[in-house]
Amino acid sequence: MKKALIVGVAGFVGSYLVRELMKDGSMKIHGTKLPSQQMFMENVQMHDLDILHKEEIVSLLFEIRPDYIFHLAAQSSVSVAWKNPDFTVDVNVKGAIYLMDAVRELFYKPRMLLIGSGEEYGHVRGDEVPILEECHLRPGNIYAATKVCQNMIGSIYAKAYDMNLVMVRSFNHIGPGQAPVFVVSDFCRQVAQIEAGLKEPVMYVGNLDAKRDFTDVRDVVRAYVQLIQRGKAGETYNVGSGHACAIREVLDQILSFAVVSIRVETDQNKIRPVDVPVIEADISKLYQATGWTPAIPLAQTLQETLDDWRARV
Numbered sequence: 335m336k337k338a339l340i341v342g343v344a345g346f347v348g349s350y351l352v353r354e355l356m357k358d359g360s361m362k363i364h365g366t367k368l369p370s371q372q373m374f375m376e377n378v379q380m381h382d383l384d385i386l387h388k389e390e391i392v393s394l395l396f397e398i399r400p401d402y403i404f405h406l407a408a409q410s411s412v413s414v415a416w417k418n419p420d421f422t423v424d425v426n427v428k429g430a431i432y433l434m435d436a437v438r439e440l441f442y443k444p445r446m447l448l449i450g451s452g453e454e455y456g457h458v459r460g461d462e463v464p465i466l467e468e469c470h471l472r473p474g475n476i477y478a479a480t481k482v483c484q485n486m487i488g489s490i491y492a493k494a495y496d497m498n499l500v501m502v503r504s505f506n507h508i509g510p511g512q513a514p515v516f517v518v519s520d521f522c523r524q525v526a527q528i529e530a531g532l533k534e535p536v537m538y539v540g541n542l543d544a545k546r547d548f549t550d551v552r553d554v555v556r557a558y559v560q561l562i563q564r565g566k567a568g569e570t571y572n573v574g575s576g577h578a579c580a581i582r583e584v585l586d587q588i589l590s591f592a593v594v595s596i597r598v599e600t601d602q603n604k605i606r607p608v609d610v611p612v613i614e615a616d617i618s619k620l621y622q623a624t625g626w627t628p629a630i631p632l633a634q635t636l637q638e639t640l641d642d643w644r645a646r647v
């Protein structure tokens with residue numbers, strides 16, 4: 335029986351990755367959460383781990399001996415990264431190095447996936463869209479810079495120590511359960527609150543002209559599982575839909591699902607000073623390696639995210 339270890343299983347992506355791995359009925363799944371997190375997951379053997387404690391990673395790896403390691407643990411908020419840059423660097427860079435180092439010390443070579451972000455590309459020029467993996471990296475925030483660092487160190491480790499390390503840059507992934515700091519989740523929460531009479535019928539929005547590449551989180555984790563098996567060691571793959579969609583279109587679609595009429599107003603606090611107009615992934619490298627294409631239509635994801643918020647508010 336193959337064993338998978340999901341480091342940082344308690345976050346947004348973790349539970350979806352567990353469900354994807356469960357489809358292979360013969361996989362034993364281990365997951366780590368921070369000791370402070372209260373969490374039980376069916377079909378997952380849970381372990382407490384803070385990736386800033388390298389000796390704990392080493393003993394966990396020796397205990398489990400995983401065939402696959404998915405590194406999801408991160409300080410993944412862009413705004414927290416502005417407020418706490420040193421903590422973000424610690425978790426996202428130092429933590430990733432501790433994990434890679436611990437894997438290097440094993441007597442065998444598990445396959446490992448490091449999760450990066452489309453944010454790493456930062457201020458892309460119009461002629462660089464759709465964005466290829468070779469595109470110049472111009473990270474525009476601290477979070478993105480830490481992910482660039484993780485990616486660079488990951489590719490160095492893969493080559494220098496001949497490790498089975500594959501890296502991804504994920505673009506906007508969305509779906510039920512996402513924190514409302516992300517645009518789709520924020521819009522859906524506002525609609526659900528208005529429908530429930532908890533908020534005036536006004537939707538506050540940021541820059542609606544920006545175009546972003548949205549992919550359902552269930553498609554994203556399917557790409558992760560295929561890449562950990564078939565991705566080339568030392569290589570980086572974009573994970574996205576390959577299609578940029580204006581935030582305005584996303585908003586219109588969500589509003590069309592609302593059962594009350596809602597006015598739209600701009601909230602200056604939601605306008606980012608340096609918004610990149612269009613972000614769209616070129617996903618041909620991923621397709622060539624795995625045959626993966628996104629399967630869940632955007633409208634379905636939006637509807638399900640709204641329904642999830644309706645159940646939560």
Ligand code: A2R
Nearest residue numbers: 342344345346347348383384385386406407408410425449
């Ligand atoms: O920040 P928390 O308390 O929500 O915990 C997060 C956890 N985490 C850690 N785990 C172990 N040791 C640490 N020192 C540590 N610091 C934070 O990693 C959270 O439970 C998990 C990451 O989950 P999310 O923040 O929900 O990220 P998501 O959306 O699941 O994305 C997975 C990966 C991340 O590397 C993102 O940066 C990337 O995909 O987009």
